[in-house]
Amino acid sequence: MFNGRNSRKMLLITVFILLLSSLLLGCTKASDGSAPKSENDNMLKIAWPRDIGELNPHVYNPSQLFAQSMVYEPLVSYQEGGELKPHLAESWDISEDGKEYTFHLRKDVKFSDGTSFNADIVKKNFDTILNNVALHSWLGFITKIERTEVIDENTFKLTLTEPYYPTIQELAVVRPVRFLGEAGFPEDGDTSKGVVEPIGTGPWVLEEYKTDEYAIFKRNENYWGELPKEEKIQVKVIPDAETRVLAFEKGELDLIYGEGVINLDAFKQLESTGDYETSISEPVATRQLVINSTKEQLSDERVRQALHYGFNKEALVEGITSGYEEKADYILPTNFPYTKEIDANVINYDVEKAKSLLDEAGWALPKGKTVREKDGQPLEVELMYDSAESIQKTMAETLQSEWGAIGVKLNIVGVELTEQIQRFKDNKFDINFFSNYGAPYDPHTFLNIVLSEGFGFNEAISAYQNKGELLKQIAEVPKTTDEEKRQQLYSSILKSIQDQGAIIPISYIKKTAIYQKDVTNFTFPANRDEHPFTGISIKQ
Amino acid sequence: MGTYIFKRLISIIPVFLLAALLTTGMIHLSPVDPAEAYLAAAHIQPTDEILEQKRQEFGLDQPFFNQYINSIMKICQLDFGISYVSNKQVWDEVISRIPVTIQLALGSILIAVLISIPLGFLAGVKKNSLIDHFSRILSFLGASIPSFWLGYLFIFFFSVKLDLFPVEGVGTWQHLVLPSVTLALPLIAIYTRLLRASVLENLQQPYVLFARTRGINERTIMAKHVLRIAISPMITGLGMNLGKLLTGTIIVEAVFSWPGFGRYFIEAIFNRDIPVIQCYVLIAAILFIVSNLIVDLIQMYIDPRISRKEGHQQ
Numbered sequence: 001m002f003n004g005r006n007s008r009k010m011l012l013i014t015v016f017i018l019l020l021s022s023l024l025l026g027c028t029k030a031s032d033g034s035a036p037k038s039e040n041d042n043m044l045k046i047a048w049p050r051d052i053g054e055l056n057p058h059v060y061n062p063s064q065l066f067a068q069s070m071v072y073e074p075l076v077s078y079q080e081g082g083e084l085k086p087h088l089a090e091s092w093d094i095s096e097d098g099k100e101y102t103f104h105l106r107k108d109v110k111f112s113d114g115t116s117f118n119a120d121i122v123k124k125n126f127d128t129i130l131n132n133v134a135l136h137s138w139l140g141f142i143t144k145i146e147r148t149e150v151i152d153e154n155t156f157k158l159t160l161t162e163p164y165y166p167t168i169q170e171l172a173v174v175r176p177v178r179f180l181g182e183a184g185f186p187e188d189g190d191t192s193k194g195v196v197e198p199i200g201t202g203p204w205v206l207e208e209y210k211t212d213e214y215a216i217f218k219r220n221e222n223y224w225g226e227l228p229k230e231e232k233i234q235v236k237v238i239p240d241a242e243t244r245v246l247a248f249e250k251g252e253l254d255l256i257y258g259e260g261v262i263n264l265d266a267f268k269q270l271e272s273t274g275d276y277e278t279s280i281s282e283p284v285a286t287r288q289l290v291i292n293s294t295k296e297q298l299s300d301e302r303v304r305q306a307l308h309y310g311f312n313k314e315a316l317v318e319g320i321t322s323g324y325e326e327k328a329d330y331i332l333p334t335n336f337p338y339t340k341e342i343d344a345n346v347i348n349y350d351v352e353k354a355k356s357l358l359d360e361a362g363w364a365l366p367k368g369k370t371v372r373e374k375d376g377q378p379l380e381v382e383l384m385y386d387s388a389e390s391i392q393k394t395m396a397e398t399l400q401s402e403w404g405a406i407g408v409k410l411n412i413v414g415v416e417l418t419e420q421i422q423r424f425k426d427n428k429f430d431i432n433f434f435s436n437y438g439a440p441y442d443p444h445t446f447l448n449i450v451l452s453e454g455f456g457f458n459e460a461i462s463a464y465q466n467k468g469e470l471l472k473q474i475a476e477v478p479k480t481t482d483e484e485k486r487q488q489l490y491s492s493i494l495k496s497i498q499d500q501g502a503i504i505p506i507s508y509i510k511k512t513a514i515y516q517k518d519v520t521n522f523t524f525p526a527n528r529d530e531h532p533f534t535g536i537s538i539k540q
Numbered sequence: 541m542g543t544y545i546f547k548r549l550i551s552i553i554p555v556f557l558l559a560a561l562l563t564t565g566m567i568h569l570s571p572v573d574p575a576e577a578y579l580a581a582a583h584i585q586p587t588d589e590i591l592e593q594k595r596q597e598f599g600l601d602q603p604f605f606n607q608y609i610n611s612i613m614k615i616c617q618l619d620f621g622i623s624y625v626s627n628k629q630v631w632d633e634v635i636s637r638i639p640v641t642i643q644l645a646l647g648s649i650l651i652a653v654l655i656s657i658p659l660g661f662l663a664g665v666k667k668n669s670l671i672d673h674f675s676r677i678l679s680f681l682g683a684s685i686p687s688f689w690l691g692y693l694f695i696f697f698f699s700v701k702l703d704l705f706p707v708e709g710v711g712t713w714q715h716l717v718l719p720s721v722t723l724a725l726p727l728i729a730i731y732t733r734l735l736r737a738s739v740l741e742n743l744q745q746p747y748v749l750f751a752r753t754r755g756i757n758e759r760t761i762m763a764k765h766v767l768r769i770a771i772s773p774m775i776t777g778l779g780m781n782l783g784k785l786l787t788g789t790i791i792v793e794a795v796f797s798w799p800g801f802g803r804y805f806i807e808a809i810f811n812r813d814i815p816v817i818q819c820y821v822l823i824a825a826i827l828f829i830v831s832n833l834i835v836d837l838i839q840m841y842i843d844p845r846i847s848r849k850e851g852h853q854q
Binding site: 050053061062134193210211212213214236237238239240242243246247249250252388417418421422 | 576577580590625626627636637692695696699700703706707708709710794795796797799803804806807810811812
């Protein structure tokens with residue numbers, strides 16, 4: 001059949017037409033109903049590196065926190081300086097023994113489908129979350145809930161098995177303790193497998209969504225609080241950082257914000273043109289070096305201190321982050337609850353001091369050699385960093401040369417993030433880059449992971465003389481009911497951890513934002529995970 | 541012909557078995573435990589109990605051979621497992637993303653073919669002419685510019701500066717232009733040179749001389765004889781690249797925010813979403829085999845001498 005010239009020709013033509021038509025078919029199919037109108041007024045366009053994921057208040061990755069926070073709201077909101085303010089709960093009472101929490105709910109709140117927000121739906125959400133305790137056990141108070149009760153239509157009561165002071169603060173997190181409307185629940189009630197509809201009480205409602213392409217949120221016209229100024233927000237999914245910047249320059253985007261979503265060089269370059277507005281947030285977390293004191297060379301406090309004295313932190317942070325991060329003096333940022341006045345020793349760059357500390361510790365520099373030795377052993381340690389994070393990499397390289405100058409041989413090893421965490425947990429590291437969780441999780445979550453065995457921090461402080469005492473104090477903090485006592489404990493624990501040098505604060509991590517000149521009222525929320533869109537508007 | 545295709549299809553089986561072996565073995569080569577990767581992706585605090593339970597669920601406690609057989613059985617039913625991250629069937633996730641990727645790959649092949657055939661042919665026929673020099677420069681650029689950089693350059697000039705095309709996304713044919721051209725340029729570079737060399741070689745063949753002495757019009761000789769035969773190596777090249785093109789869209793998809801299969805794969809790598817990675821590797825392997833088969837068939841249509849040697853024994 002293939003011999004005839006004509007039939008062959010026919011076949012070729014058919015194949016070609018098929019190829020071409022499938023191509024065109026693909027085009028038309030994709031353009032159906034998509035192609036958002038660019039002339040859409042009063043719509044703020046932003047870019048996000050990942051798809052927003054399922055809008056379900058009770059699940060984690062790949063759902064994006066900022067999107068969940070646009071639709072769902074907490075009982076308590078975390079504000080500037082760690083202040084906890086009423087949100088869906090008007091007020092709350094805590095019993096003397098710190099076990100019973102009674103919440104008085106706002107009466108004027110409606111879900112976006114018009115149903116009312118009341119104690120019943122709060123209980124339903126809590127009970128659903130409690131059915132999946134294993135999934136949510138990372139959040140301390142979840143595992144301590146004994147009972148959830150509806151007192152009356154607008155009063156909800158939470159009873160804990162033991163006093164746990166961070167309960168109120170943990171209610172401010174974006175997931176999982178936010179509230180889904182009745183119609184959103186699946187038939188079997190198990191939201192961990194998905195929701196029927198994303199119905200929340202928040203200022204935004206999902207209007208249109210295309211996986212991996214974009215999502216459009218529209219204003220919830222029945223919102224109980226301050227109505228957003230913008231009618232719509234379009235979130236475009238642009239995974240590549242350079243492409244985000246190009247789309248922004250072209251004017252296809254009004255705003256890019258987040259942590260590490262804009263390359264620092266690009267940020268600086270755009271800022272220098274003067275055509276755009278930029279903004280940098282308060283510290284959201286601390287970049288830390290965690291030193292494993294179970295390693296022989298690092299078990300001596302003087303060696304750890306010498307490492308801290310031995311590098312110019314200010315120049316390092318300024319040089320590598322172009323000033324978008326700030327030199328950190330303390331292991332937790334000072335704008336968190338209970339961290340304002342920690343009396344820990346602030347260590348400043350002092351090479352001579354570093355050298356004398358090492359001499360004192362018995363690590364001498366043999367003639368003609370560049371690496372210090374003790375009993376024939378060289379002072380050689382390894383620093384692990386996330387190979388995908390250029391800031392960590394450059395910092396590691398700088399430390400290598402700075403510590404080289406005081407006679408410490410630093411080997412640096414870049415690993416993938418998952419491996420970094422794994423090795424950190426398995427205690428297979430000398431020095432590691434890490435950071436705390438940030439607002440609204442700290443300071444108690446940070447101390448909690450120091451307490452938990454099988455996580456790098458716990459091992460890191462092994463050489464501390466007072467480790468046992470420290471861990472006891474850490475376990476005591478959440479149970480305190482007296483504000484003053486709690487502050488005292490925090491002050492003494494954080495000071496002790498920092499002063500013995502197993503955790504070196506490097507820099508305070510901040511969020512960056514860049515937006516077009518006609519965007520006004522952009523402010524970063526105090527909660528690291530919350531969206532910043534409520535007050536924002538575009539000048540007409 | 542039928543037996544030939546049948547034979548070729550049969551030969552897919554051992555390659556498939558080998559690919560499945562590699563993907564099953566992959567889990568054991570990685571330093572990260574799949575059970576831990578799952579819990580990390582699902583944001584669950586790993587306790588020994590849950591880890592053990594997950595390992596059982598994934599069948600990791602069984603001997604390697606059993607795991608291998610199990611995974612083959614499942615793959616045959618198109619069951620690639622459930623994504624650690626999204627908790628949905630991997631196959632459904634992949635299938636929903638493949639059409640846009642194919643669209644991109646076809647678009648770039650089309651551009652590559654439409655440009656490199658005339659260009660390569662003319663460059664060969666008119667050696668050292670202006671068009672030959674032009675094709676040389678274009679090939680040089682196409683072969684040496686990395687595609688992510690080319691993508692940025694295109695966006696910068698044609699989108700940001702000239703405002704001819706959108707920066708990112710899908711939807712209209714305008715969205716397709718920049719990414720397809722970015723993908724096509726390296727192909728154009730290769731095919732133009734391949735075709736030019738092949739045309740030059742064929743011009744030296746005795747059949748061209750005979751045709752000329754028979755007084756056949758020069759144009760007919762070139763179009764009906766030289767090009768038909770000279771195009772053969774280019775088609776082989778195209779086939780070898782077809783599989784590569786579908787997998788090679790990864791970078792271009794990331795740069796142009798193209799919501800396809802390649803971008804999904806990158807995210808899976810970062811999240812250690814092992815079922816997705818396994819599915820991708822298998823699909824890539826099968827794509828390579830199938831595209832090679834298709835190319836062989838096309839070649840038989842164009843140059844019957846090949847099929848006479850292999851296919852038409854009966």
